[in-house]
Amino acid sequence: MSDQDMSGKEKTLFGKGLNPSNILPRKLTLESKIKFRCHPDVECFTACCRGIKIVLTPYDILMLKTRLDMPSHEFLEKYTTPVYLEKTDMPGVALKLREDDENKCPFVTPEGCTVYTDRPSACRYYPVGMADFHEGGGSMGEGGDHKDGEKFFFIVKEDHCKGFLEDKEWTVAEWRKDQGVDVRDEMNKEWLRLVMRRKSFGPQASLSEQAKRMFFMTSTDLDHFRRFILESSFLDTYIIDDETVEKITNDDVELMLFSFKYLANVLFGAEGLSIREDKIQEKVKEMNQKQNDTVTESIEAYKEIKKSRGEEIDPEL
Ligand code: SF4
Ligand code: SF4
Numbered sequence: 338m339s340d341q342d343m344s345g346k347e348k349t350l351f352g353k354g355l356n357p358s359n360i361l362p363r364k365l366t367l368e369s370k371i372k373f374r375c376h377p378d379v380e381c382f383t384a385c386c387r388g389i390k391i392v393l394t395p396y397d398i399l400m401l402k403t404r405l406d407m408p409s410h411e412f413l414e415k416y417t418t419p420v421y422l423e424k425t426d427m428p429g430v431a432l433k434l435r436e437d438d439e440n441k442c443p444f445v446t447p448e449g450c451t452v453y454t455d456r457p458s459a460c461r462y463y464p465v466g467m468a469d470f471h472e473g474g475g476s477m478g479e480g481g482d483h484k485d486g487e488k489f490f491f492i493v494k495e496d497h498c499k500g501f502l503e504d505k506e507w508t509v510a511e512w513r514k515d516q517g518v519d520v521r522d523e524m525n526k527e528w529l530r531l532v533m534r535r536k537s538f539g540p541q542a543s544l545s546e547q548a549k550r551m552f553f554m555t556s557t558d559l560d561h562f563r564r565f566i567l568e569s570s571f572l573d574t575y576i577i578d579d580e581t582v583e584k585i586t587n588d589d590v591e592l593m594l595f596s597f598k599y600l601a602n603v604l605f606g607a608e609g610l611s612i613r614e615d616k617i618q619e620k621v622k623e624m625n626q627k628q629n630d631t632v633t634e635s636i637e638a639y640k641e642i643k644k645s646r647g648e649e650i651d652p653e654l
Pocket of ligand 2: 385386387391442443444445449452453456457460
């Protein structure tokens with residue numbers, strides 16, 4: 338039913354637990370067969386929906402807040418808690434567990450998951466994790482195709498999970514399709530790429546506070562991001578064609594995909610967004626002015642020092 342960790346540790350976003358002893362030492366392909374089934378009659382039903390850190394991707398948040406018919410900020414406040422993503426300094430959110438009720442997920446009931454068709458990506462991966470060596474220099478599990486074909490799958494098997502005792506056999510591809518993982522991978526791909534790219538820089542390089550705030554707002558609160566695009570000087574600054582403006586005004590998924598492009602541009606200088614020439618000129622002028630002001634201030638300070646010492650001042654200054 339869901340990704341899980343009964344030891345209370347964190348799972349990554351990609352179906353890999355942090356406890357490597359749960360990972361079976363066998364590389365799987367999409368054609369590999371697995372034997373597993375999770376359904377309401379398994380004796381462990383919903384046991385995995387507690388004591389687990391479920392990190393949410395922007396698409397997860399979008400699907401859940403739409404299902405619950407809530408604005409982003411309300412969803413974030415009610416159902417999430419802040420976390421850092423994949424051991425980076427990038428801020429994100431995880432589902433807020435019910436501390437007064439065995440640390441259960443807020444959406445679990447004895448009958449199962451109340452948001453099942455919109456459950457988060459992390460809940461869909463178990464028990465098939467994915468490793469992808471793109472961007473992260475060997476990091477486990479980024480969505481999307483890998484140019485060197487180094488993507489493979491693996492089984493995460495935890496003792497309490499009885500789904501492995503069931504007879505149902507699938508290929509990895511069939512399992513992923515059934516769980517809707519392919520769609521999630523596609524939707525999460527560019528955002529995960531940002532996180533893995535940041536991770537590949539290591540802890541030495543840190544994001545500015547402003548960059549962190551921008552990443553958090555853009556990744557978690559699409560309503561806010563839309564206002565930022567449409568109600569600030571954004572459209573006067575960047576060259577965005579009318580069709581794109583129309584799409585991001587009316588379509589949440591388009592807005593989300595655009596937000597990834599924007600983040601890649603502001604955080605890593607990726608191409609794809611251009612600033613208007615007049616804005617660039619304005620900025621250059623502003624920088625030149627600042628530079629001139631600084632030089633003038635230094636000369637004045639120098640003159641003051643000379644004057645206070647009773648020394649002669651070079652008339653050319
Ligand atoms: S079979 Fe595994 S995934 Fe399904 S409810 Fe039980 S512990 Fe969770
Ligand atoms: S969202 Fe659903 S599947 Fe995921 S942990 Fe919560 S109840 Fe379980």
